[in-house]
Amino acid sequence: MADDQRLDLPPRIGIDRPGSFSRSVFHERHPVLIENLLRDFPYPAHIQARLENLLAETLNGTVPSAVPPGPNTPSWEAQIAGCAGRPWSELPFLWAESYFYRRLLEATEYFEAESPWGGVDLFAPQKHAQLAGEEIRSDLDAYAALAEREPDERRRALLTASLWGNQADLGFRTTSSIAGQSDVIVDDSAAIWDLVDGPGEGPVIVVADNAGRELTADLALIDAILETAHVELHLKPHPYFVSDATGRDLLATLDTLAANPNKPVQGLAERLRDAIRAERLRLRTHGFYVLPSTYRHLPPGLAGDFRAAKLVILKGDLNYRRLVGDREWDAATPFGEVVDYFPGDVAALRTAKSDLAVGIPPKRLSELETGSPDWRVSGTHAMMQVLH
Numbered sequence: 001m002a003d004d005q006r007l008d009l010p011p012r013i014g015i016d017r018p019g020s021f022s023r024s025v026f027h028e029r030h031p032v033l034i035e036n037l038l039r040d041f042p043y044p045a046h047i048q049a050r051l052e053n054l055l056a057e058t059l060n061g062t063v064p065s066a067v068p069p070g071p072n073t074p075s076w077e078a079q080i081a082g083c084a085g086r087p088w089s090e091l092p093f094l095w096a097e098s099y100f101y102r103r104l105l106e107a108t109e110y111f112e113a114e115s116p117w118g119g120v121d122l123f124a125p126q127k128h129a130q131l132a133g134e135e136i137r138s139d140l141d142a143y144a145a146l147a148e149r150e151p152d153e154r155r156r157a158l159l160t161a162s163l164w165g166n167q168a169d170l171g172f173r174t175t176s177s178i179a180g181q182s183d184v185i186v187d188d189s190a191a192i193w194d195l196v197d198g199p200g201e202g203p204v205i206v207v208a209d210n211a212g213r214e215l216t217a218d219l220a221l222i223d224a225i226l227e228t229a230h231v232e233l234h235l236k237p238h239p240y241f242v243s244d245a246t247g248r249d250l251l252a253t254l255d256t257l258a259a260n261p262n263k264p265v266q267g268l269a270e271r272l273r274d275a276i277r278a279e280r281l282r283l284r285t286h287g288f289y290v291l292p293s294t295y296r297h298l299p300p301g302l303a304g305d306f307r308a309a310k311l312v313i314l315k316g317d318l319n320y321r322r323l324v325g326d327r328e329w330d331a332a333t334p335f336g337e338v339v340d341y342f343p344g345d346v347a348a349l350r351t352a353k354s355d356l357a358v359g360i361p362p363k364r365l366s367e368l369e370t371g372s373p374d375w376r377v378s379g380t381h382a383m384m385q386v387l388h
Helices: 021-040 045-060 073-081 093-107 124-131 134-148 151-168 189-197 213-225 247-258 263-277 300-308 316-324 335-339 362-371
Strands: 183-187 204-207 231-235 281-285 311-315 346-351 381-387
Touching: 021 045, 021 093, 021 124, 045 093, 073 093, 124 134, 124 247, 134 151, 134 213, 134 263, 151 189, 151 213, 151 346, 151 381, 189 311, 189 346, 189 381, 204 213, 213 231, 213 247, 213 263, 231 247, 247 263, 247 281, 263 281, 311 316, 316 335, 316 346, 335 381
Parallel strands: 183 381, 204 231, 204 311, 231 281, 311 346
Antiparallel strands: 346 381
16 A cells, blocks of 8 residues: 655545545445446346445445455555555545455456356446437537637647546546536646657557546547557556446447447547557556556556656546545645656646645635635546646
């Protein structure tokens, strides 16, 4: 559970403070999540019991010493060794949430090759519903209309769409409704395009967050980036948080694009498939992305990839928490001061859906705290922040 040994870092965000967002995730969101799983799948009695027992354990129990089955066993052994026997209520938020989802995979027998439930994405029904929904069709109609725009205006719109695509997080929608786009409170979009279009042979790495509408918007942005740079799209190796994008989700999204009646959308699918075949768009994954570690503790190979990239674009709230460190930062703390350890140029695109934020100008922060006190968790405020 190591994060960083520096003494000047603020405390980690926990899940025990009454009224906090992190506590609501465990006491409000997770019960609904379990209820949804029991509704979506005809699980037999023993899996139903495992899910219900896991929920009870997270609310009132302690962490067992057993390591859940699956990949990255040595990492999880080391992580769990420092937490076994501790009440869940005393755990850091980032670690506890990540461990909860690993335990969900255990409860539903995802990693059991002999089980009929092995390899079944427990969030697939929700992902498929979003791909088939009216909202994504509206998104793609809007994308098709961009074909008439000037190139610079079109690129700006695609970057903004990718940013707000993070608002469609299915986990967030488990217990929340979103009123719509509101405010980009930090906008480093010009710096992002300067880095994308700048010199260098390295790829632009896009670390994806959610499947569905967000991945669709990300792919439209990637198509624009491919005009001037190669791209690596980093996906989860297996289901993790509710709507995290995997390779299967990417293929399902490409199929959705290809089946759309709009010719520009069909063209997008064809260009992306061609780029994957030609390896101008490379698909990657790494076990690190399904661990509770922060980006301060990158494995050497992945750190080297980030160092060699033109730019690393981290999508979404979880990647933001891992980049910044899930700690009780003063939101006015400069972004660059917090993430200066990162091995290369990095951009974070995120809609605010947790208590964490840094890099907010003090005057703007004061306005937000006064006029929109729930701005940190409502999903209606966003930021594009760059370290260069």
